[in-house]
Amino acid sequence: MSVNASAPTAEERAALLRDIGPLPLSGQAWPDWVRILSWVILAVLGVQAVTSAIGAPDALEALPALLAGLCFAALLFVAWHMQTSITTIDERGLRQSWYRRREVAWEDVRQARFVPMLFSKRLVIFTYSGRPVIFQGGTRELRAAFVKIARVY
Structure with a gap:
């Protein structure tokens, strides 16, 4: 063009x-499919994080867990804005x-x-x-x- x-x-x-x-x-x-895909990926990551935390609670260290939580919150923020x-x-x-x-x-x-x-x-x-x-x-x-x-x- x-x-x-x-x-x-x-x-x-x-x-x-x-x-x-x-x-x-x-x-x-x-597009709808991108917005849906972002929530599906976020749900899979969330389930994976929770099952990892339940499966090995002794292996969790504070700093990596905090960083993972912050990254998840950032992804949630982006997914919400993509949705709206x-x-x-x-x-x-x-x-x-x-x-x-x-x-x-x-x-x-x-x-x-x-x-x-x-x-x-x-x-x-x-x-x-x-x-x-x-x-x-x-x-x-x-x-x-x-x-x-x-x-x-």
Whole structure:
């Protein structure tokens, strides 16, 4: 996919928003199967940790157990945010709820690239401030909108 050297005009952006469809367009940031898989993996890890602790309570040392607990809590944190994260496209720009909200106004978009990865279809937005912002699209409608945005930008 090619990226235009300059930002689209206001008319081109308006045509893009019409092409995307009725706005706001919102949907899960992560596909259902990825969100389910993350909880299954987390459950397996939790069961494994509990059965290991029950099977050999004398072998447990405080520091490794604490580190394992912290890692499990971090995975739980990420899985929860994957479960609840919503991506929205509207007239103002793009937003995604996450542990720290991601938001880019249309005026700040310099370039956009669609990156179809296995677990997540992503739209990488390059802003005029130079920092990329990554949005995940877990629904067919969001993925189609990401492709259209990448073509225009």
